[in-house]
Amino acid sequence: MTRARIVLIVAAVLAVATLIGWRWSLGWAPATARFAVQGVTVSAADGAIDWPMVRAQGADFAFVTASSGTARDPAFEGNWNAAHAAGLRHGALHRFSLCESTADQVTAYLTTVPRAADALPAALALDVAEDCDAHPTRAQVLSAIRGFLGPAEYHDGRPMMLRVSAAFEDEYRVSEAIVRPLWAERAFLEPAYLARPWRLWQANPARRIDGVARPVAWSVAAP
Structure with a gap:
């Protein structure tokens, strides 16, 4: 067997293995x-959702994005x-932006999310965004986060959960400074980058399930 043929066979095997791994990960x-x-x-961005089907796929809860930055x-x-009607416990989520006014983000959140005693505690998503090149100091970031949490938590009547990405935590060490329930992110492997134990773990950022046209982020609660 020639060297070229061996190379082609190895490449084909690797391609098949990659495809199998990709399908498994979905x-x-x-x-x-x-x-x-x-x-x-x-x-x-996920389009129309068949919520009874999502529940049938094993979802016990849903976090529904209410606002991103000021939008x-x-x-x-x-x-x-629809999540409520399907019997899923549900909470609101705001994606925080370092490039937009905290006061305007609060307004977007408060004018979107209703007060609901039976809802899950809301979540504040903190991540480094590709479309935002701002680099505020840690003190400025912590002050902005607290500026959002104050009115949002007063509105909701309970503490918010902080969903902190590894990149954001590495730069600003939020979990050391702001004591709130934590939601970690790491694909496939349990995360250990936060200063305190996590309550939720986003384990698969793009899981394919029936009922949603696009892959969705899938999370689990701590055992």
Whole structure:
């Protein structure tokens, strides 16, 4: 067998292995034997959602994006009501921006999310965005986060959860400074980058499930 043919065979095997791994990753979720409570995060970008089907796929809860920066999510009300009707516990999520006014972000959130005693505590998503090149100091970032949490938590009547990406935590060490329930992110492997134990773990950022046209972020609650 020639060297060229061996190279082609190896390349083909690697391509097949990659395809199998990719397909496996799309359907993967942590075992329910250990992580009994699991759920999704959705936004308008996910399109129309068949919520009873999402529940049938094993979702116990849903975090529904309410606002991103100063923009209100146009699908929030429909997803919020439909998740409730399907029997899923549901909470609101705001994606925080370092490039937009904190006061305007508060306004977008407060004018979108209703007060609901039966809802899950809301979540504030903190991540380094590719479309934002701002580099404020840690003190400025912590002050802005606290500036959002104050009115948002007064509105909701309970503390918010902080969903902190590894990159954001590495730069600003939020979990050391602001004591709130934490939501970590790491694909496939349990995260350990936060200063305190996490309550939720976003384990698969792009899981394919029936009921949603696009892959959705899939999270689990700590056992």
